[in-house]
Amino acid sequence: MAKHRGRGVATINYPIGMNLGGDPSQALVHSNPDGKFGVALSSIDLGQGMKSVTRQIAAETLGVPVEDVYVDTADSDTGPHCMGSFASRGTHRVGNAVIAAAKEARAVMLEAAAEELEVNPEDLETDGKGNIHVKGAPSRSISTGAACAAAQFKxxxxxSGRGIFLIPLSDVDPDTGEMTPVSCFAHAALVVEVEVDDETGELSVVEMNSAYELGRALNPKLVEQQLVGGAWMGLSHAAFETTEPYYPEREHGPVDYNGYPMPGPGDIAPHNISVLERPAPDGPYGGKGPGEMCANPVLPAVANAVFNAVGIRVDTLPITPERILRGLKAQGGARPQARR
Amino acid sequence: MARKPIQFRLNGKDEAVFVEEGQNLLDALRRQVGDTSPKYGCGQGTCGACTVLVDGEPRLSCLMLAESAEGASIETTAGLAGAELHPLQRAFLDGFAAQCGYCTSGMLMSAKALLDRNPSPTREQVVDAISGNICRCTGYEPIIDAILDAAARGAGRRSA
Known part of the structure; x- marks a missing residue:
């Protein structure tokens, strides 16, 4: 009876967004008389950072400080249409819609400033700190707040601005079957080191190492947060969570947290992450977004690591001690594979 | 149903409310007092979102009868910040230790109970202290790091 170490690898090409009838999102941007901007979206922030990243994108495009932007994602009855926060599409689809809306609002803001400064709008630029000035003549200046107030009161x-980003439905070529289901992919590779106890069937993750390519990391801390938390969720799906009963009757299945195991703070393993930034040509400021693929590669990597450790292929999730023990019994014991 | 008056201290202030027989403390805090900082997660004491401090000890307020809080001193997340954020709140903010935020309130109170009695905990002691609090988003690592960061900033040495 012994504990066996094993290493498993998984790679992933993950589509950003989807192609079922077209994939649009809309954004509306408007200024208040004090020069602050509101961004109306129906793209819900589940904690992944939708509000933070669209706020950054709006501020960058408008040319105002991020503090001057308020993002409202609260109400899908009154907000502009969005397909939703799913399919790893938020940053990419909604971000592009916000850029379009913010560009339109920015153009009106510069027209209003131009009228106040008696210059051409094309000669104006923003400093990102709340000022608009004549290119090459910073003293010929007006604040964004004053420009927006003049627009409204004088x-x-x-x-204001309207924005939509649409990936249209891709038709299927009847002769070849060819289509373009996805315009933008993110990529990752993940290596998991596990330890399997061949007496108890217990599986523990020793270490995770991963590399993620997800366009430009528009908010690096949020990206890191998603990758760390998402990998934990992947591990939870790989080894712990199921709503299906282990035992013959459905009634024996879990109905609460007491019967629905998840890894706790003592079950986490060190996770070393490398984020590779290759700005996406069609992404907002090059961003794609981490999304669902934070979790997905962990599952096959853990399954591969279990095979590497004891030589059994568990093909049903989650990979529980019971399933490992049944596999070991059928095989007549552990058969550690070549160390990778 | 008979209603019963109870008195307790909440975040340093006197509170007097009528509670129903069998009503739990979480419900009384949220409905009678109006302090919604303790969260209702599972209602059966397994998720930790409702954690409050009762006389300095972390308690699952969904499992505690409101009337047994008579005369107790209760602390909730709503009372953590003074003129400035509590060092734990600051560390959670700086360390991106919240995503959806639903577990954060309970995490903060479990962490405060730890640092109040042990200002310089080890990583294992932090893990142990939050082992009754479920987080679905972060993978726990940022939370553990934030609590250790708050300890390093002297959160546990602050007078209550």
Whole structure:
């Protein structure tokens, strides 16, 4: 009876968004008289950072400080349409819609500033700190707040913008079957080291190492947070979670947290992550987004690591001690594979 | 149903409310007092989202009868910040230790109970202290790091 170490690898090419009838998202941007901007979305923040990243994108495009932007994602009854927060699509689809809306609002803001400064809008630039000035002449300047106030109270303009980003439905070529289901992929590779106890069937993860290519990391801390938390969720799916009963009757299945195991804070393994930034040509400022693939590669990597450790292929999730023991029994004991 | 008056201290202030027989403390705090900082997660004491401190000890307020809080001193997340954020809150903020945020309140209270009695915990002691708190988003690592960071900033040496 012994504990066996094993190493498993998984790689993933993950589609950003989907192609079922077209994949649009909309954004509306408008200024308030104090020069702060509101961004209306129906793209819900589940904790993944939708509000943070769209706020950054809006501020960058408008040319105002991030503190001057408020993102409202609260109400799908009154907000502009969005397909939703799923399919790893949020940053890419919604971010592009926000850029389009913010560009339109920015153009009106610059027109209003140009009228106040008696110059051409094309000659103006923003400093990102709340000021608009004439290119090459920073002293010829007006604050974004003053420009927006002038637009509303003197000029009668709305400093606002509409944006939509649509990946249209891709038709299937009837002769070849060819189509373009996805326009943008993210990529990752993950290596998991596990230890399997051939007496108890217990599986523990010793270490995870991963590399993720997800376009430009628009908010590096949020990306890291997603990758760490998502890998934990992947591990939880690989080795712990199931709503199906282990035993013959459905009634024996879990109905609460007491019967639904998940790894706790004592079950986590060190996870070393390398984020490779290759800006996506069609992504907002090059971003794709981590999304679902934070979790997905962990499952096959753990299954491969179990095979490497004791030579059994567990083909049903989760990989529980019971399934490992049944596999070991059928095989007549552990057969550690070549160390990778 | 008979209603019963109880008095207790909540975050340093006197509170007096009527509670129903069998009503749990979480429900009384949220409905009678209006302090919604303790969260309802599972209602059966397994998720830790409702954790509050009762006379300095972490308690699952969903499992504690409200009337047994008579005369107790209760602390919730709503009372953590003074003029500035509590060092634990600051460390959670700086360390990106919250995603959806639903477990955060309970995590903060479990962590405060730990640091109040052990200002310089080891990583294992932090893990043990939050082992009754479930987090679905973060993978725990940022939370553990944030609590250790708060300890290093002297959170446990702060007078209550």
């Amino acid at each position: 000029q009668g303009r709305t400093v």
